[in-house]
Amino acid sequence: MNADLQPLIEHLIELRSRVVRAAGLLLLVFLILFHWSGDIYHLLALPMLKVLPAGSSMIATDVTATFFVPLKITGMVAFLITLPHTLYQAWAFVAPGLYQHEKRLVIPLIISSVLLFAVGMAFAYFLVFPVVFGFMAAATPEGVAMMTDIDKYLSFVLGMFIAFGVTFETPVIVMVLVRMGLVSIAKLREIRPYVIVGAFVIAAVVTPPDVLSQIMLAVPLWLLYELGVVLSAWLIVPKPLASEEG
Template sequence: MSDSQNPQEDDQAQPLVTHLTELRDRLLRSVLTILFVFLCLFYFANDIYYFVSEPLRSLLPEGTSMIATEVASPFLTPFKLTLVASIVVAMPMILYQVWGFIAPGMYQSEKRVAIPLLISSILLFYAGLAFAYYVVFPLVFGFFSGVGPEGVSYTPDIARFLDITLKLFFAFGIAFEIPIATLLLIWAGITTPQALAEKRPYIVVGCFIFGMLLTPPDIISQALLAIPMWMLFEVGVFFGRFIGTKKMGPVEG
């Protein structure tokens, strides 16, 4: 009796093994892509750090420079930044692998919505990074470099600078995903554009609280994060009126 059940158990286990094998392969491709990009960028590690630190270095008092307080910081800090940059550059390929894994289980109607959302999420993430670098960094570092007491030399540590920079980069990158999150909530039927519009006052307050937590305590830099977040939320609500809610249907290929 037990022997007759073995073929059925094998048939049930086979799809799971197939999915796990495919997941392993796609993870391996993602890692290899990151490694390839890293090897291409590593030669320029110091140049990349020089570029990223430019908004701060341009504001340092004349005759001062950034410092390294740890023995390995001159090597490890550019190394860490280059690794993170490699992940950011390889993000389209990583998301493509994620899409390739989940797409076979999606309905055709879901794919028509998911593909534009996926592309938009990549573009918005990069837009958030660019906004942080070109708009927020000069204001944030300008504030920090100008509030110190007289007689104190402002010489930021390169490792501490990188930690703050990466937090701001990813905070703004994630913040710029608000339209995608809003559309997904509407598409999944969790909420509606009308319900979100009614909660607008709470959303605005939440945006300013988020901005207060991520920026220095001045109204200008707080507004530079809060107002774009609010406007991106409004964009998500606006387009959410056109996509409708998720509907299940037969798989079309």
């Protein structure tokens, strides 16, 4: 074998091994949870079920939805449970090529990112969903039966989970930008008014058209940005900006 190709082959074998380990645990957790897929679906649907009028229920307009929707939700839960292990496998693959100071930065970054994403999802589930669904139920015109399709409900919920999960990553994103020297803390403070406006614009795009849910996304986004600025000034020693290096 060509000596130049051998390291590449070894890296590919290592990558395959890491992917197989991550996928294997994901499949194992999914199979374990499969028995409770109906209960998991009910837990996810609970915020909507609580606000439906008496005698109403969610519906399935697709023949296969009653089977595949709980299956998709179970797969999502299995993915979230195994996400730390998946990120560890990715970390183990790239770690040999990192410097020691980079290794010290990556591990806290991964842990904080996973925790913040989970907190964002919990914020959406426990605080935002009751407000949004309650508003939608109250806004239903008289004579109209509110019966949400379970597949569309799943798509909506996943979109909100992603929106709030990513929003809660804001402190990590800010700290990484400062640490990499891409932006200064002074610049972050200077653009604060634009960030506030941008937060409300983003909230208006990704949330339902009611003021409460938009505020419940925009305000945390702004406050988390401020938290990122504070933590960056306190904990991060930034690299010089490119303009300063010149």
